[in-house]
Amino acid sequence: MDENSQDFSLEALRAGDRAELARVVDAYSGQIYRLALKMLGNPQDAEDVLQNTFLKAILHFPNFEGRSSISTWLYRIAANEALMILRKQKPEIPVPGEDETDEDDDYLPVQFVDWSSLPETELASSEAHTYLDAAVRQLSEKLRMVFILRDVEGLSIRETGEVLGLTETAVKTRLLRARLQLREQLSDYYRERLRQENIR
Amino acid sequence: MTDHDDTRCNDMLGSLSDYVDGELREDLCREIEKHLAGCANCRVVVDTLKKTVYLYHETARIGEIPVDVRERLFKRLELEDYLKKS
Numbered sequence: 001m002d003e004n005s006q007d008f009s010l011e012a013l014r015a016g017d018r019a020e021l022a023r024v025v026d027a028y029s030g031q032i033y034r035l036a037l038k039m040l041g042n043p044q045d046a047e048d049v050l051q052n053t054f055l056k057a058i059l060h061f062p063n064f065e066g067r068s069s070i071s072t073w074l075y076r077i078a079a080n081e082a083l084m085i086l087r088k089q090k091p092e093i094p095v096p097g098e099d100e101t102d103e104d105d106d107y108l109p110v111q112f113v114d115w116s117s118l119p120e121t122e123l124a125s126s127e128a129h130t131y132l133d134a135a136v137r138q139l140s141e142k143l144r145m146v147f148i149l150r151d152v153e154g155l156s157i158r159e160t161g162e163v164l165g166l167t168e169t170a171v172k173t174r175l176l177r178a179r180l181q182l183r184e185q186l187s188d189y190y191r192e193r194l195r196q197e198n199i200r
Numbered sequence: 201m202t203d204h205d206d207t208r209c210n211d212m213l214g215s216l217s218d219y220v221d222g223e224l225r226e227d228l229c230r231e232i233e234k235h236l237a238g239c240a241n242c243r244v245v246v247d248t249l250k251k252t253v254y255l256y257h258e259t260a261r262i263g264e265i266p267v268d269v270r271e272r273l274f275k276r277l278e279l280e281d282y283l284k285k286s
Contacts, residue, residue: 022274022282029273030265038259047269051276058277108210109245116247123255132259151256176217183245183252 008070013061025054028071031153032078038148039082041137049085053078068162075155075163079145086141107180115190122193135185139178146171147178208235209242220250 008027012020029050036049056077057064064073122128136144149160150171161171212232218224219232236243274283 018279019282021277022279025273025277025279029270033265033269034260043266043269047272050265050269051273054273054277108213109241112241112244114244114247116244116251123251124258128255129259129262132255136256147256151253152260154257154260172217176214179217179249179252180213182256183249186252186255187248 010061010064010066010070014064016058016061021058024057024070028074029054031071032074035075035078035148035153036082038133038136038152039079039144040085041133045082045085049078049081052081056081072155072159072162075149075153079149079163083141083145107177109180109184111184111187111191113187113191113194115187115194118190118193118197122197123190128189128193131189132186135182135189138185139181143174143178143181146174147182150175151179209239212242216246216249220246220253 008024009017009020013024032053033046033050036046037043040046040049053074057074064070068076136147139147145164146160146166149155149163150157155163157168157171157175160166160175161168164171166174212235215224215228215232219229224232236246271283274280
């Protein structure tokens, strides 16, 4: 996912080269904004995260050693910024059964309606997209961040772990729970679309 | 997950992400596929889970950064000179 990372001169960025910085901003601002918007659901908050991410990056470029890719590093700053906003808005109350060490019983599938063969026009309608975004925001912060990084942004399990400071096992556990929860929610929504499709 | 053998269905659940991502060991894939062949509910779970992942992945394709958001970002970072070059 980070094919551009090697194209940037860390030396120039550390030295404060504006042209190189502009290239980095153009390469990564889209994905940082998308992550923030999906995570927070509010364009103004997402814009704050976007601006603060790059302001912090500029501040810390001189100390950036390049051990992770620029993309992973920027995602890490952005994830922290987004989580800070969420904590200010509403400190998260731990959800029972969410901890990685707990059993998976709460995540057992209960809906068995096969909506996967609905036409693309139904699956990807603008109404469906609104529902998809709302469903993600129903996830807890922990599950939501892992899911967005992995399944929306396309980071690998290892990269997602690097961004969030999690082991690969913890990423996999959260990802599975997020996916199963979303599948249940989407089943609620598409079951109705399926019913309407069958009436026609 | 199904009426006939809940244990087998639940055992499969832990490997489901790796399976839909195509990252599961071949012998475990074969076990899952053998189970899926006889379990309609698990087939639905796998198919709709795959579709769930696909639909969210596709949402990354839409929604570029709005022009005004990009402009304000460049101004905030004092990069106005580079705004038109991209």
